[in-house]
């Protein structure tokens with residue numbers, strides 16, 4: 492296979508998925524968030540909560556009364572987000588804890604600092620992400636899209652799972668929400684090539700990380716159902732949203748985005764709506780294993796329902812991150 496044939500297909504497929512998602516967005520009814528009951532007494536962790544959709548999500552949950560912990564790798568941005576959210580919502584329970592999802596040591600330190608607060612955890616929003624970064628590796632040597640977008644959240648969720656299980660109640664499940672993307676529909680996931688080490692395509696690597704997050708969520712939900720925990724796991728597809736995620740586009744892409752985004756793209760507030768809905772809606776009480784788009788359950792890519800692939804990816808991810816495989820306990824088999 493030539494280098495070009497390896498690079499072009501994922502690139503074209505990702506742009507096709509983007510255009511398709513834009514068309515759907517243009518012709519579908521705008522999703523308006525309903526009013527939610529007060530979320531006072533609940534605690535949420537939002538990764539990447541200082542910027543873009545993560546910021547809008549943190550602000551909205553804070554407005555609803557939640558205690559929000561912003562987990563992000565930019566200290567000054569994080570502190571500024573805390574200040575403005577506190578000012579706007581008059582909710583003092585907004586905090587920043589440093590967490591670099593491209594470093595397992597940093598993720599473990601974040602979890603240690605969070606647990607030292609002896610708080611419960613009712614909502615974990617795996618939102619942070621990077622897109623189209625040049626070929627480079629995380630601190631632990633993983634391809635960056637895979638390592639940060641997927642493995643970072645895999646590790647974080649596993650380390651917080653006990654706290655989530657202890658915090659969920661029969662009438663009020665704890666919730667894990669993971670932000671994926673329409674690009675997962677055109678992704679390929681080859682277990683022997685997770686690092687994209689042969690032929691690197693930043694488009695293919697991003698799409699693969701987003702498919703891995705869907706597979707992870709479904710496998711997590713199987714485990715939660717099998718062990719009858721009061722925790723649910725869902726995936727959120729925000730649509731095409733005007734944020735800094737596109738900063739690594741080439742110059743032509745940037746020009747096209749600049750000319751079209753104001754009309755075709757969602758604002759970060761609109762993009763965050765489905766994650767907020769999934770975090771706070773009473774409609775989703777006890778509902779897990781869903782792919783949510785525009786506030787509704789939608790079908791994800793066929794391959795994401797492949798239970799064998801979900802299981803294999805989970806086992807490999809446990810090995811890569813060094814966490815105990817909670818799904819391997821005998822009563823799940």
Ligand SMILES: NC(=O)c1ccc[n+]([C@@H]2O[C@H](COP(=O)([O-])OP(=O)(O)OC[C@H]3O[C@@H](n4cnc5c(N)ncnc54)[C@H](O)[C@@H]3O)[C@@H](O)[C@H]2O)c1
Pocket residue numbers: 538539540541542543544545562563564565590591592593618619620621622639670671672673728729730731732733734735736737
């Ligand atoms: N913008 C879109 O059109 C779109 C479409 C589909 C999915 N998404 C997904 O939505 C999520 C939010 O993206 P956004 O559009 O708001 O982009 P954004 O660039 O505004 O936000 C990304 C967030 O991730 C954080 N982040 C990046 N690297 C990090 C690291 N190493 N450690 C911790 N945090 C880190 C950033 O600080 C930022 O807060 C991402 O997962 C993205 O893949 C976005």
